Amino acid sequence: MSEIVEILLSVSLWTAALRIASPLILGTLGELICERAGVLNLGIEGIMTAGAMAGWMAVYQGADLWTGVAFAAAIGMILGFIHGVFTVPLGLSQHVTGLGLTLLATSLSYFTYRMILPDVPSPPRIEAFQPLAIPFLSDLPIVGPALFKQTALTYFALAAVAAVAFILYKTPLGLAVRSVGENPAAAEAQGIDVYAIRIGAVMVGSGLMAVGGAFLTMSAFNAFFFEMVAGRGWICIALVVFSSWRPGKALLGAFLFGAFDAFQVRLQQVVGGDIPYQIFLMLPYLLSILALIVMSRRAAYPKALMVPYRKGER
């Protein structure tokens, strides 16, 4: 018991929690934007993989870190554009298009990686984002290092939450995004171009997902591995439901998830040996399923989620 308390009070747990949460915050935020506009984006897993590869590769080829992030975002937006065109004006199945996009983006990333680096014995590393201590705040006990000694990309993720919440609730653009996701016909009557807003939202959301993927290679592992995204995209989709499509709650959900994940790794070191390690690795996925079950009853889905809109049809 005392060991568990010790883990919970350790600085490293809470630092790790926010670090693990960061890609999930970005991915969840990206998916949330897509779904708020009425488009389910199952391409997320592939888009995160593409972002992880693209951002890392750009830096490996000599670009500076922020250029790498921008490149990852651009790749994400291109993939988002494909998803948008297929699902919005063409009205094709959002499920199948998204899964197809995940297959495409994943295999394209792996193919590209192997093309450029045909035979490297071990994944090469880059000089990645370093923790950036914010003066004074980072000196606070526990909270200080946990919140204010993170890498720049984590701060970016936190700023993105605030920015998305502001845009979504306080600007005409946000109102347009929410209205095309709730009632596209009414939005059109207000003079809003439903197709443009939906495609735009999917592109911006996909860009954020890609940056979430880039976090893995540019701020956490510093290298690109095959299958490194490991279902984080699917977890983000569960987190969107958990968050009831609200950016603030998405942050909370991702942070709780990160804290839990960081906790199970440390618990494993304490009680390891008696329990197979696979049990611990299963927990994040089971937790996501559990979160879905708890939240689904009162999930307030955007009304037009997964409903294609055709101009002039009712």
Add this chain to the structure above:
Amino acid sequence: MRLEPRSDVPVHLAVLAPAGAVVLALALTAIPLLWADVPVGQAYALIFEGALGSRFALTETLARATPLIFTGLAAAVAFRARLWNIGAEGQLYLGALTAVAVASGAFVAPPAVMIPLILVLGALAGALLMLIPTVLKLRLGVDEVVTTLLLNFVVLLFVSMMIEGPMKDPMGMGWPQTAPIIDEAVLPKLIDRTRVHFGLILALVAAVAVWVLVNRTTWGFEMRAVGANPAAARFAGMPVTRVMLRVGLISGALAGLAGVGEVAGLKGYLTLDLSPGFGYSGIVVAMLAQLNALAVVVSALFVAVVFVGADFMSRSIGVSSYLANLIVATSLLTMLAASLATRYRLRLR
């Protein structure tokens, strides 16, 4: 210019659209080939040769198509009723694990008992696994896409736990693998000294059975009705919940059979690389077949040709075999776009 729904699909379009989609996909994947500085024609010729060019190549393609037919059917049945089972990969592994648990020496019985037994139990394991997300969807409104996807990871970790723990082969020199399946439970080979096994016959029978079920029975009619419009189906007095449960069980069972076939027909024991994503490729197979069970056989063969051929090509000229996944993924997207042509007509005005 506008799209108008078609009331019926002309035969020439139903054939031309998928074929056109495949051609377009091959044209698009020429771009990465050009980038790799590979002569495109030679690359595709090598794919063709590697998959269909010899007796050995043909048998390899048939062996690869076998699990794809099963997982393709699993996806086709479920998607037809709009039950999004993306968990075929997990169901496949659980089916294989069950087969191994029963047939690696716990007891011995003649093949006439062992083989039907592992087929039934493997199918049951897949079906029961799919029952979880189906019930969660029907009772609690939990989206099955995410639950089936996440369960794949859970099942893979579970299999990993079993083959490193209780089911680890004591004679396996420390490798994480199960003990081999006893001879009585091994699916017979169809052609000597090849990898084509009895599972192929089962897969073909399953395809016909699913086609009859979906297109010629009341159950199938209900499945299609529920998929087309659940509210209307309920209004018409159909037991929507029961229909969905049925669909989930059938779909999971088919994916479970894929796993039994692979482990008892090909590998002989279970490792974590039993399936290179057959569960996910099954979705592509089903979509290329436009969810038609008989067409699943054809599209499974196509996908198998791409995989086997691209493996051969990448060994011959050193292009990454991820190209196969690229061709398959591109085919899925072009097929999806082509499906518009069969469902709508373009009217200029």
